[in-house]
Amino acid sequence: MxxxxxxxxxxxxxxxxxxxxxxxxxxxxxxEYIEVDIWNKSPLLLELNPVYKRVPVFVHNGKVLVESKIILEYIDETWRNNPLLLPQHPYQRAMARFLADFFEKKILEAGFEALCTRGERQEKAVSTVIEAMEKLEQELKGKKFMGGDSIGYLDLVIGWLGYKMPIWEELASIKILDSSKFPLIDEWINNFLSHPLIKDDLPTTNKMKDYFYHISRKLAASHFGSEI
Ligand SMILES: N[C@@H](CCC(=O)N[C@@H](CS)C(=O)NCC(=O)O)C(=O)O
Structure with missing residues (x-):
């Protein structure tokens, strides 16, 4: 390209x-946004991300970048106008990267595993998520957003939680979001999802529900070796 x-x-x-x-x-x-089907990979996706064959792929003046968290950092470093996404202090920046990776593994990946498995394996995945949610709750103490008063890198990384996790909970009959146990996460979800920059342009709940219903069954067998 x-x-x-x-x-x-x-x-x-x-x-x-x-x-x-x-x-x-x-x-x-x-x-320019180009939609591709990850279940029937287009030649464009294979050409631009031959290593992982995954989205997102970001192209800037013909230069290709993959891996979403790296893309976020590139965007922040290339367009230096406000809002800056990553913290300015090197220690805080390093911590933001650490937490992004931690929440990705322990909330997103483990949460998805809980969606696609049942029984003991699902229970284990749910406890992993809940333990990481306790850390997230602590991180939100005294803050409106993970980035402080305004949305930053970590908010964007965990932003999926508020609108996808409720669907996963329903489909997998699990309980993770609990406003009495995680009041700060609950408040953060409300603040994040009602923010003018975020609230529009999310896929509809029914469309996501239908997608995750089918995909969780498909991946349960093919990827997690589990039957649901
Ligand atoms: N670590 C990657 C994960 C990307 C990823 O898993 N993308 C999924 C879509 S949600 C994908 O393209 N999956 C296709 C596949 O794994 O074959 C990132 O942060 O960009």
Whole structure:
């Protein structure tokens, strides 16, 4: 792809793509969005991300980048206008990267495993998520957003939690979000999802429910070796 400007190759329900869309919107960057089917990979996706064959793929003036958290950092470093996404202090920046990785593994990946498994394996995945949610709750003490008074990098990374987890909970009959146990996370979800930059442009609940219902059954067998 030799085009000038910014292109984002994505898939409608991907939390990894969504965070890049939010970052571009926050920075006011115009871009061309190209939807691909991750279950029937297009030649474009295979050409641009031959290593992982995953979305998002970000292209800036013909230069290709993959991996959403790296793309967020690139966007923040390339478009230096406010809002800045990552903290300015090196220690806080390092901690934000650490927490992003931690929440990705322990909330997103373990949460998805809980959606696609049952029995003991599901119980274990749910406890992993709940333990990490306790850390998230602590991190939110005294803050409106993970980034402080305004939305930042970590908010974008965990932003999927408020609108996807309720669907996973319902489909898998599990309980993770609990406002009495995690009042600060509950408040953060409300603040995040009602923010003008975030609230529009999310996929509809019914469409996501239908997608995750089918995909969890497919992946249970093919990826998790589990039957649901
Ligand atoms: N670590 C990657 C994860 C990307 C990812 O898993 N994308 C999914 C869509 S939600 C995908 O393209 N999956 C296709 C596949 O794994 O074959 C990132 O942060 O960008």
């Amino acid at each position: 030799e085009k000038e400007g910014v292109q984002l190759i994505g898939f409608w329900v991907s939390p990894f793509v969504q965070r890049v869309k939010w970052a571009l919107k926050m920075k006011g960057v115009e871009y």
